[in-house]
Amino acid sequence: MSETNDILNKIENYFNYIKDKNLLIFSKEVESYEKFLNSKFEYTPQYTQNDETSQEKMSDVISEKQSDFSNIRVCDEDWKNAKTLDELKEKIEECKKCDLWKTRTNFVFGTGNPKAKVVVVGEAPGAEEDKQGKPFVGRAGQLLTQILASVGFDREEVFICNVLKSRPPENRNPLPEEIKACEPYLIKQLDIIKPKLILCVGTFAAQTLLKTKDSLGKMRGSFHTYNGIPLLVTFHPAALLRNPNWKRPTWEDVQLFKKEYDKIMAN
Ligand code: URA
Ligand code: URA
Secondary structure (H helix, E strand, O other), rough: HHHHHHHHHHHHHHHHHHHOOEEEEEHHHHHHHHHHHHHHHHHHHHHOOOOOHHHHHHHHHHHHHHOOOOOOEEEEEHHHHHOOHHHHHHOOOOOOOOOHOOOOOOOOOEEEEEEEEOEEEEEOOHHHHHHOOOOOHHHHHHHHHHHHOOOOOOOOEEEEEEOOOOOOHHHHOOOHHHHHHHHHHHHHHHHOOOOOOEEEOOHHHHHHHOOOOOOHHHHHOOOEEEOOOOEEEEOHHHHHOOHHHHHHHHHHHHHHHHHHHHHHHHH
């Protein structure tokens, strides 16, 4: 009894420490505590007498001790082994690696064809995307859909996602630490999909994938490569809504993109 209480107190202190310092805890670690405590409850006679308690999970036991651990950022690196997009999504959609989880309504993983030849990468979800849990469904998204359609790409045929999977408040620019936390998910998505071409819309997507600080103006106009995959950069549709003069060059960019696509597909 006292031994178990002692252990519970130690774990509680440890969890409080994690919470106060806003550190990450790995779900594997939580699981191992759960297993350990369950085994304690099962195998320690005092506790098996109390059937209610023996069935409890660590979270219940600790909440009984009046602590609030709801803010603990549990993270799970199992996603690295995901084999499919569905599996990856399931493993990352509760992500708390940056603070954006606190304000998001939905994690916006990305949508489209899991076997897409083309992946379109944007910046981050906006209000409408956050609400629906889907990328590019607001005003800029409708424009992107039209731009893709203008060269014969259907939204359902390509895969559309963003660098950040959670909406930055007030649609502010992504912070470097947010990009750092989220970018591995994009890389994993590309790794699973293995597209033949990538279209980056806007500066952030291109700078993230190409590991550069170059301006959009510098990056536009010719193909780059990401992991051997041809990558083209064009204006962000939200930028086109603000500055219609950029529509023409964007249209030229996607023409170039389509030409390269046709060429690759013919081989
Ligand atoms: N802008 C983006 O970059 N992504 C979206 O999903 C919506 C708007
Ligand atoms: N600035 C951006 O962030 N994106 C564009 O597409 C153009 C200018």
